[in-house]
Amino acid sequence: MRRTRRKPAAPGPHPAADLNPRPGRTVKVIIIGGVTGGASRAARLRRLDETVEILLVERGPYVSYANCGLPYHVGGVIEREASLLVATERTFREQFAIDVRTNCEAIAILTRTKTVELRDATTGEVTTEAYDKLVLSPGAASVRPPLPGIDLPGIFQVRTVPDARAIRAWIERGTAFLAGTNSYSGIQMARPTTRAVVVGGGFIGLEVVENLRHRGFDVTLFEMLDEVLAPLDREYARLVEGHLETHGVRLALGDRVAGFRQGPNDSLEVLTRSGKTYPADIVILALGVKPETGLARTANLEIGARGGIRVNEQMRTSDPDIFAVGDAVEVRDFVTGEWSLIALAGPANRQGRSAADVIAGRDSRFRGTQRTAVVGLFGAAAAWTGASEKTLKRLGDTDYEKVYLYPNSHAGYHPGAKMIGLKLLFRKSDGKVLGAQALSEDGPGVDKRISALAMAIQMGVTIDDLAEAELCYAPQFGSAKDPVNFAGMVARDVLNGDMPIAHWDAARNGFLLDVREPAELALESVPGATNIPLGQLRARLGELSREREIEVTCRSGQRAYYATRLLLQNGFKVRNLSGGMLSRAILLAEAPGFEKELV
Numbered sequence: 001m002r003r004t005r006r007k008p009a010a011p012g013p014h015p016a017a018d019l020n021p022r023p024g025r026t027v028k029v030i031i032i033g034g035v036t037g038g039a040s041r042a043a044r045l046r047r048l049d050e051t052v053e054i055l056l057v058e059r060g061p062y063v064s065y066a067n068c069g070l071p072y073h074v075g076g077v078i079e080r081e082a083s084l085l086v087a088t089e090r091t092f093r094e095q096f097a098i099d100v101r102t103n104c105e106a107i108a109i110l111t112r113t114k115t116v117e118l119r120d121a122t123t124g125e126v127t128t129e130a131y132d133k134l135v136l137s138p139g140a141a142s143v144r145p146p147l148p149g150i151d152l153p154g155i156f157q158v159r160t161v162p163d164a165r166a167i168r169a170w171i172e173r174g175t176a177f178l179a180g181t182n183s184y185s186g187i188q189m190a191r192p193t194t195r196a197v198v199v200g201g202g203f204i205g206l207e208v209v210e211n212l213r214h215r216g217f218d219v220t221l222f223e224m225l226d227e228v229l230a231p232l233d234r235e236y237a238r239l240v241e242g243h244l245e246t247h248g249v250r251l252a253l254g255d256r257v258a259g260f261r262q263g264p265n266d267s268l269e270v271l272t273r274s275g276k277t278y279p280a281d282i283v284i285l286a287l288g289v290k291p292e293t294g295l296a297r298t299a300n301l302e303i304g305a306r307g308g309i310r311v312n313e314q315m316r317t318s319d320p321d322i323f324a325v326g327d328a329v330e331v332r333d334f335v336t337g338e339w340s341l342i343a344l345a346g347p348a349n350r351q352g353r354s355a356a357d358v359i360a361g362r363d364s365r366f367r368g369t370q371r372t373a374v375v376g377l378f379g380a381a382a383a384w385t386g387a388s389e390k391t392l393k394r395l396g397d398t399d400y401e402k403v404y405l406y407p408n409s410h411a412g413y414h415p416g417a418k419m420i421g422l423k424l425l426f427r428k429s430d431g432k433v434l435g436a437q438a439l440s441e442d443g444p445g446v447d448k449r450i451s452a453l454a455m456a457i458q459m460g461v462t463i464d465d466l467a468e469a470e471l472c473y474a475p476q477f478g479s480a481k482d483p484v485n486f487a488g489m490v491a492r493d494v495l496n497g498d499m500p501i502a503h504w505d506a507a508r509n510g511f512l513l514d515v516r517e518p519a520e521l522a523l524e525s526v527p528g529a530t531n532i533p534l535g536q537l538r539a540r541l542g543e544l545s546r547e548r549e550i551e552v553t554c555r556s557g558q559r560a561y562y563a564t565r566l567l568l569q570n571g572f573k574v575r576n577l578s579g580g581m582l583s584r585a586i587l588l589a590e591a592p593g594f595e596k597e598l599v
């Protein structure tokens, strides 16, 4: 290993305010990690300051590539690898005058001398570079537990462009091999079904599942928890699972992978703790990520309890000259105030921008994260923002209420409208919006509503503001009363007492009144419920007791709302079962025996 010391940065004019340079010397900023957070920060810094010297070092072969597109490249939706390369070293050099070094790893930070040691991955040469400000954007490493057989050929992760390239090569090679035609040079007539195992039911695992199905694989998804997509509440996770199954995905939930071994004909076998064996021709690990903190530790930077680099709102670490952003850092959850690790591109990008602003002397602060995310599911989508109910419960927070609603994604009379399942969580005491989750076969419809609600949460709005929000409307895009307005109106009715609600999964002892039409009951009914169709209710009030609380249901909660208003104004004690039979069906899918358990 050869060690050389580069000359300190050449003298130059005074640049950015935060940099506080020695007069007459160009300030030098070194950025470590050249993808989402690093690349955005470098470009922003140049836009703010033409004089600062910027060095961007990246361990891998590419900078600024679209890692979010990798699962779709594996699936062939994004066919060309080059499409993923958003900007190259040349772009950075020519357009932004940024010195970019790829295949260059930062191996140590020496805070006393304000230098970084860099190792060239191709030659092994180690050089030392001085910095005035250092920014870390090293991302996170894929979790890869030391399981027996984990290094066998055919087991991959999806983190980098070379990872995706290796998977595609394996699939193409494997297709021929499994058909028994690897030595046959004629036309391959049949494309065999191949078996894939994806380990990990987070959003990247689910994207990989979809893309492997797209390529014709039989896919089994393993998740050690007994539900997929941990940020979702359980009843919504169950809906996602049902949707995956309808698209031919086999689910193995609540079982841990214990190891891997070679199977016959170059295949693999996945062994589980429960003693099962699953054959596979390819295995993709999507077990989550762990912040890359090795370098930060060489500088003795503070590491938080969750294992990420601790930063303040300006993205400054415990060393005032070192900033950190992206998957490697711990930031505050905007809603709960908890320190959190968030591996999402949006926050990484905004944090990079904030850090660049601060370095350039501007007062910029990262507001925290809300975990806003969306995942595509075979044309459908699930999305979430803010706190989930399970998070509020874990924190012992009881000052919240929830409503379930099922509006159309756009006007029902316009072709193509799909139902959106929407859950809204809000403060009982002041109506502040806390979180939302949505699912629909209309993916863009979900994205639009959760994005609007995410913005609302960041602005600290209440349910009244949702009810009053002015959103786009034409019949093919939405409704005059958009689902976001609708959610606010329903929540407002709950808080102001116009519509007291009950929940199917809470202890209930009311008299159950079903206001649907008899034909609907033939399809599905609730044991013990009394049926009075809404149209007959006024005439049949005498059949109801004023002593006992009445719980009203219908298909989605809408007719039950009309019934609730009618009954309340006639002196009855009444609650609307939120979301009606649709919510009940979701809860039944989640826990088939839940009604019995509550009795």
Ligand SMILES: Cc1cc2nc3c(=O)[nH]c(=O)nc-3n(C[C@H](O)[C@H](O)[C@H](O)COP(=O)(O)OP(=O)(O)OC[C@H]3O[C@@H](n4cnc5c(N)ncnc54)[C@H](O)[C@@H]3O)c2cc1C
Binding pocket: 032, 033, 034, 035, 036, 037, 038, 057, 058, 059, 060, 067, 068, 069, 070, 071, 104, 105, 106, 107, 137, 138, 139, 140, 158, 159, 160, 204, 292, 295, 325, 326, 327, 328, 342, 343, 344, 345, 346, 348
């Ligand atoms: C397959 C996949 C799909 C995703 N899809 C989405 C999505 O749809 N939506 C979303 O919001 N997020 C998505 N993400 C997450 C998102 O990509 C990350 O949150 C984001 O890239 C984090 O940015 P970052 O700058 O912290 O890290 P990265 O973008 O990962 O960049 C870190 C870089 O630092 C380099 N590095 C590390 N250590 C060193 C060192 N010592 N010296 C030099 N270089 C170093 C690494 O090689 C790496 O290239 C996805 C991630 C993956 C892997």
